[in-house]
Amino acid sequence: MSFLTFSGITKRFPGVLALDGVSFAVERGTCHALIGENGAGKSTLGKILAGVYTADSGQLLRDGQPIAPHSPLAARQLGIAMVHQELAFCPNLSVAENLCLGDLPRRAGFVDRAALRARARAMLATIGAEIDPDTLIGTLSTGREQLVQIAAAVGTGAQIIVMDEPTSSLSAAETADLFRLIRVLKGRGLTLIYVSHRMDELFALCDNITVLRDGRHIATESIAATTPARVVTQMIGRELIAQTPAHLTRELGTVRLEINALASPGKFSDIALSVRAGEIVGLAGIVGAGRSEVVQAVFGLDPEATGAIRIHDRLLPLGSVEHALEAGVGLVPEDRKRQGLVLGLNCRENTALASLPRLSTFGWMRRRTERSLAERYAKRLRLKTPSIDAITAGLSGGNQQKIALAKWLARDCDVLLIDEPTRGVDVGAKAEIYQLLDELACEGKALLVVSSELPELIGLCRRILVMREGRLAGEVPRADFSEAALMRLMAGVAAAA
Numbered sequence: 001m002s003f004l005t006f007s008g009i010t011k012r013f014p015g016v017l018a019l020d021g022v023s024f025a026v027e028r029g030t031c032h033a034l035i036g037e038n039g040a041g042k043s044t045l046g047k048i049l050a051g052v053y054t055a056d057s058g059q060l061l062r063d064g065q066p067i068a069p070h071s072p073l074a075a076r077q078l079g080i081a082m083v084h085q086e087l088a089f090c091p092n093l094s095v096a097e098n099l100c101l102g103d104l105p106r107r108a109g110f111v112d113r114a115a116l117r118a119r120a121r122a123m124l125a126t127i128g129a130e131i132d133p134d135t136l137i138g139t140l141s142t143g144r145e146q147l148v149q150i151a152a153a154v155g156t157g158a159q160i161i162v163m164d165e166p167t168s169s170l171s172a173a174e175t176a177d178l179f180r181l182i183r184v185l186k187g188r189g190l191t192l193i194y195v196s197h198r199m200d201e202l203f204a205l206c207d208n209i210t211v212l213r214d215g216r217h218i219a220t221e222s223i224a225a226t227t228p229a230r231v232v233t234q235m236i237g238r239e240l241i242a243q244t245p246a247h248l249t250r251e252l253g254t255v256r257l258e259i260n261a262l263a264s265p266g267k268f269s270d271i272a273l274s275v276r277a278g279e280i281v282g283l284a285g286i287v288g289a290g291r292s293e294v295v296q297a298v299f300g301l302d303p304e305a306t307g308a309i310r311i312h313d314r315l316l317p318l319g320s321v322e323h324a325l326e327a328g329v330g331l332v333p334e335d336r337k338r339q340g341l342v343l344g345l346n347c348r349e350n351t352a353l354a355s356l357p358r359l360s361t362f363g364w365m366r367r368r369t370e371r372s373l374a375e376r377y378a379k380r381l382r383l384k385t386p387s388i389d390a391i392t393a394g395l396s397g398g399n400q401q402k403i404a405l406a407k408w409l410a411r412d413c414d415v416l417l418i419d420e421p422t423r424g425v426d427v428g429a430k431a432e433i434y435q436l437l438d439e440l441a442c443e444g445k446a447l448l449v450v451s452s453e454l455p456e457l458i459g460l461c462r463r464i465l466v467m468r469e470g471r472l473a474g475e476v477p478r479a480d481f482s483e484a485a486l487m488r489l490m491a492g493v494a495a496a497a
Helices: 042-049 072-077 095-099 113-125 142-155 172-187 199-205 228-236 291-298 321-326 336-340 347-359 367-380 397-411 427-442 454-460 483-491
Strands: 004-013 016-026 031-035 057-062 065-067 080-083 160-164 191-195 208-213 216-222 255-264 268-276 280-284 306-311 329-332 415-419 446-450 463-468 471-477
Touching: 004 042, 016 042, 016 057, 016 208, 031 042, 031 199, 042 080, 042 160, 042 191, 072 080, 080 142, 095 113, 095 142, 113 142, 142 160, 142 172, 172 191, 172 199, 191 199, 199 228, 208 228, 216 228, 228 427, 255 291, 255 446, 268 291, 268 446, 268 471, 280 291, 280 427, 280 454, 280 483, 291 329, 291 415, 291 446, 321 329, 329 397, 336 397, 347 367, 347 397, 367 397, 397 427, 427 446, 427 454, 454 483, 463 483, 471 483
Parallel strands: 016 216, 031 191, 031 208, 080 160, 160 191, 280 446, 280 463, 329 415, 415 446
Antiparallel strands: 004 016, 004 057, 057 065, 208 216, 255 268, 255 306, 463 471
8 A cells, every 4th residue: 555645636726727636656765756847736736735735626645544634734743744945934033933933832921942942953953954043044055944944844743745846046065965864864764755857856866756747647657667858758748859059050249248357345356258249158156156146246236346347338337227227238036036026916017027117108007018018928938827917926937937037038138147047947948948048149139147057058058157256267168068177167176286
């Protein structure tokens, strides 16, 4: 008998059938991969198990007995917890307060601080995390915040843990630490459901894999009995063929973006680079190397930046987003949910956000023009949504990323700064975004792309610049592209040699 069984799980949202009769089984003490394109229903299924959502129909069985986790608290009482992709802690509270927030120990009507710290230390000790319980959550790195969330799950006795895109914001070192912890938890007999788009992770960690497509169950197989290529075909319903970007065969235009001696105290120094019309230039480096800080400074978000930035050979005043916009610069930020979108607005409104002056007359929006613009880019980006009036928060991560891109395409920027273009995006949506970036370069746009995924930069770019400790460590032309060469520069091995 299977340990955990999903039987005919169906879930509808307004205008969307998220899950359609999904059935499969999970074995006890295994790490079970759950994969599919954005919008396939992976996170929805995990949230039903964790009590965040309730299924419209179908049944969950544990050891053959029906269970009904109608709330996260009920799920926790059943030994089920979820490590969310978007970490949901109170940043102004301590680690101990966050860990015990739902059940604060009391004495004489007041919070028992000694008991609070002791309980938090015990929870952190269950996963071997050496974190001071009095530390404010907001001061922790993403990786350590992730550990606290896992401690909250394991420390409350969870036997089933759903991990939703746990490595989407982690550095390589933090990811390696997480993998070690997952293997320890599996060794203790815990059952893990691992949701991810990263195929290498799934094949390194998991025992079995379930593929969803358009809310339906496609296959459940042993990892040993399948291949990444087979899984991709199951996910998207077609074979994915890698293509050489067309912009690489085109002649480059004039310099659109030129940076000289750009610096910001404590962040980066002496940055000099240029991007020409029709060119995609990559910016690589480990987390903390200063890549995101550089593109933010170019966009005018760093009031302490010094140096010279030229757009179309005209000097750009530093520290002014307004001047950057007027010069034709757009920024797709790393964190689309906090910085790139207003999740409470709909797709049409988000698409128009960067173009409001062009879509209004005497302060009044021209709604027909706004709708036409949004519909044009929704069609171009193959946006999967019930309508352009759907609330952005309800879209999958890949479709939210498309809206973040559409906002700047609608403004027709000549220089695009794109930070982590495919973070949390499935392979099918990645291919569509890569094709879009290629098309933009072919149209003569200048693109500076920051990415933590070296294969992404290698596939897209004409040149890759590598940053290390706030400085440019070197440049690699396309003819010399290799992950090994880039990693050496990122780690400082080439410089040491």
